């Protein structure tokens with residue numbers, strides 16, 4: 084599914100609007116006018132922390148990376164000037180909904196000695212295609228609990244395809260460049276989204292009903308949103324507030 088690929092490929096860019104809708108068709112009902120959607124926003128509550136400074140790296144450990152082109156942005160907590168929080172993964176499990184697999188592998192690049200996207204959301208069973216757009220080798224080292232682990236070099240301009248069968252949040256690192264860190268969120272939810280740079284997200288294709296969304300963020304933890312009521316042919320709005328207080332053992336990596 085090209086839309087999904089583009090959405091994931093583009094998701095680490097900070098200046099773009101919310102990720103586009105990932106269309107998922109529910110089993111029943113299955114006509115567009117019988118389905119509704121959620122237009123949501125993840126918003127920081129309270130005083131905003133200062134933006135994270137760029138990553139400081141050991142200059143001796145920058146093997147092969149061109150210093151001028153290293154992407155040093157720390158994406159572990161990104162809050163825009165209106166309080167929108169990026170890279171929050173939202174999932175909804177609709178009983179009986181058909182889970183559509185993307186037709187094309189989901190792209191995950193290494194460019195500027197940086198993972199792009201920082202957080203990839205992957206349906207369980209879908210293929211993730213790791214690319215290396217840099218002029219130097221990278222090493223992909225993942226730390227799964229349920230899926231098969233790997234620790235593999237990806238050569239210059241090379242690719243590596245992997246399927247993740249089981250839902251879990253997986254840390255990914257590059258052993259050559261220790262600042263390179265990211266997450267692969269494998270989900271078996273029927274509907275999912277990731278908040279964009281402005282904190283907004285959209286989940287479409289929902290049968291009418293009341294939904295509590297599961298949310299996850301690497302530093303802020305995880306939890307459920309308030310209930311949102313979805314009606315056929317309408318867009319329900321949801322604003323979910325997060326704060327440092329919300330941290331509850333999410334994906335924070337030591």
Ligand SMILES: [Cu+2]
Nearest residue numbers: 221222257260
């Ligand atoms: Cu690397």
